[in-house]
Every structure is written in C-alpha cells, then in structure tokens.
Amino acid sequence: MSISIHQLSKRFGHQDVLKEVSFQANPGQVLGFLGPNGAGKSTTMKILTGYLAADAGEVLINGIAVNKHPREVSKLIGYLPEHNPLYPDMYIAEFLSFMGGLYQMKGQFLKERIQKVMEQCGLMAERGKKIGLLSKGYKQRVGLAKSLLHEPEIIILDEPTSGLDPNQLSEIRQLIRQVSQDKTLILSTHIMQEVEALCDKVVIIHKGRIVAQDLLRHLKSTQDDSQLIFETEEEIQPDWLEGMAYSHFAHSKPGRMEFVCKDPKKLRQELLGMVQRRNLNLISIRQEEKNLESVFYRLTQN
Numbered sequence: 001m002s003i004s005i006h007q008l009s010k011r012f013g014h015q016d017v018l019k020e021v022s023f024q025a026n027p028g029q030v031l032g033f034l035g036p037n038g039a040g041k042s043t044t045m046k047i048l049t050g051y052l053a054a055d056a057g058e059v060l061i062n063g064i065a066v067n068k069h070p071r072e073v074s075k076l077i078g079y080l081p082e083h084n085p086l087y088p089d090m091y092i093a094e095f096l097s098f099m100g101g102l103y104q105m106k107g108q109f110l111k112e113r114i115q116k117v118m119e120q121c122g123l124m125a126e127r128g129k130k131i132g133l134l135s136k137g138y139k140q141r142v143g144l145a146k147s148l149l150h151e152p153e154i155i156i157l158d159e160p161t162s163g164l165d166p167n168q169l170s171e172i173r174q175l176i177r178q179v180s181q182d183k184t185l186i187l188s189t190h191i192m193q194e195v196e197a198l199c200d201k202v203v204i205i206h207k208g209r210i211v212a213q214d215l216l217r218h219l220k221s222t223q224d225d226s227q228l229i230f231e232t233e234e235e236i237q238p239d240w241l242e243g244m245a246y247s248h249f250a251h252s253k254p255g256r257m258e259f260v261c262k263d264p265k266k267l268r269q270e271l272l273g274m275v276q277r278r279n280l281n282l283i284s285i286r287q288e289e290k291n292l293e294s295v296f297y298r299l300t301q302n
Contacts, residue, residue, distance in 0.1 A: 003184060005023050007057035008059065021210055022210065025186050032187050033189070035206055040208045047066075054067070061077065075152070076152055078148055086131050090131055092127055114149070120148065136168065137171060144175060154184045157187050160176065161191065192296055195216070201215050206300040227260055231255060232255055232280045236254070245263050245267045245270060260297065
C-alpha cells in the first residue's frame with residue numbers, strides 16, 4: 001500500500017512551514033524522513049495521518065485522498081506521534097482494549113489482537129503494571145503496540161527513539177525492523193544513525209522544502225566529501241587546526257575529531273605535521289566510509 005504526497009504546503013501565521021513537499025513511500029520499504037529540528041517533519045506526519053489539514057497539495061493513501069476520506073484512511077494507518085499519548089493510570093491491556101474500541105474492535109478478535117501485539121512488542125513481562133510505572137522504552141513499546149493493534153498496512157513513526165538509552169534504542173530498532181517487513185513504514189527523525197540502521201530510502205527536508213530524496217545507498221554514493229577520524233592522547237585545541245583543508249567537524253571531543261573534507265590525503269599530511277610540531281601522542285588517523293551525516297550537513301547547513 002503506497003503513500004503519495006503531492007505539492008504539500010502549510011503556513012502558520014506568516015511562516016511557511018511546508019513548501020510544495022512531494023515524495024512517495026512504497027510497500028515493503030522503510031522510508032526515513034530526515035531533517036533538522038523545526039524543518040517540518042512533524043507537521044508533514046500530522047497531515048499524512050489526517051490530524052492536520054494542508055493549505056495546498058494532497059496526500060493519497062493507496063489512491064485515497066486523506067482530506068476527503070479521513071475515516072477510511074485512519075483504518076489503514078498506524079501512527080506513533082512524537083509525544084506518545086498514553087493514559088498512565090491504565091494497565092497495558094486495558095489501554096489497548098480502550099484503543100481497540102475506538103476502531104470498533106471487540107470480542108474475541110480484540111482479545112486476540114491485544115495478545116498478539118503485546119507479544120510482538122515484548123510487553124508480556126510488564127503486563128501487570130500500569131503505564132505510568134513503565135520505563136520510557138516500554139512506554140514507546142506500548143505506543144507502537146497501539147499503532148499495530150488494528151492491523152494497519154501503513155505505519156508512521158515520528159521520532160520513535162527520542163530520549164531512549166542505548167539498550168532501549170537497540171530494542172526499539174529491532175522491533176521496527178520486525179514490523180516493517182510486510183508494511184509501508186515512514187520513520188521521521190533527526191537522528192541520522194537511525195536512518196542508516198533502519199531505512200531503505202531517505203527524504204531530507206530543510207526549512208519546509210525537500211532538498212534530497214533517493215535510496216540510501218545512492219544518496220551516500222553521490223557525495224564528494226570524505227570523513228577522516230583523528231585521535232590523540234592529548235586534548236586538541238581548535239586554534240591548532242586553523243587553515244587546514246577540511247570543511248567542518250562532524251563530531252568533536254577531547255582527543256578525538258571527525259573531519260569532513262574533500263582532500264583526505266592533504267588533511268592527513270597536515271594533521272601529521274601538527275602531531276610532529278606539537279609533540280603529540282598519536283593514537284590513530286583513518287578515513288571512514290562516506291556516510292549520511294556529511295550529506296545531511298551539506299544539504300542543511302544554510
């Protein structure tokens with residue numbers, strides 16, 4: 001079941017939040033919707049799911065216009081918004097039963113679906129707890145279970161890993177991979193590692209406009225910049241690097257810097273010269289495979 005977005009525009013007051021946004025998501029494909037904070041990701045997700053009306057353009061779910069048939073479309077979509085709305089005083093199964101009732105699910109079928117999604121989302125060990133007593137990771141699991149409950153063909157996840165610790169991140173990633181196998185899934189995030197770990201296709205939005213969309217492997221292969229990682233035992237002072245042949249830092253912390261550059265050979269020579277001049281203890285200097293981060297920075301730095 002495909003999602004087609006055509007020339008979507010939205011304005012809040014005097015601010016254009018979305019400007020003629022167009023892209024498509026296809027069955028069996030995880031689409032990463034990537035952009036900086038405030039780029040228009042959540043607004044787009046709300047329009048896709050019918051929570052918000054666009055000023056112009058249209059969204060088609062398997063050919064059905066969201067704005068004309070919102071109830072019909074809502075049955076096809078499972079949505080986990082950025083701020084996961086839960087009822088903390090309810091038990092997990094109680095909450096899922098309540099949500100199932102909103103989809104007019106009932107009886108044995110509803111009981112079986114609650115059991116299925118609780119098992120699928122790894123919630124059985126916590127089934128005796130109220131939602132308010134769950135960890136952030138388990139609350140995200142409850143939100144995902146709710147979005148899967150009515151067996152939708154399309155899953156839309158808005159910042160599903162925000163605020164999770166590394167163990168919770170790994171668990172939610174694995175869960176997303178499992179549920180995406182036979183669904184059309186859109187993952188909205190500003191975390192590039194999430195996109196590289198989970199997505200087949202990438203759409204990058206910046207200041208309300210689409211600045212790139214392609215398969216992830218194609219997007220990474222078309223960039224010109226390289227990444228060089230430089231580590232020393234000493235803390236590196238920024239003024240030591242003035243005039244060197246790099247575009248920007250991808251990451252920076254004491255003793256380690258990740259440079260994005262067009263000429264890694266020249267930058268390597270300059271860094272080795274600095275090591276000799278300042279008598280530093282070099283740990284490593286190596287070139288990394290081109291990644292999405294440098295593509296993202298190049299497209300969204302202005």
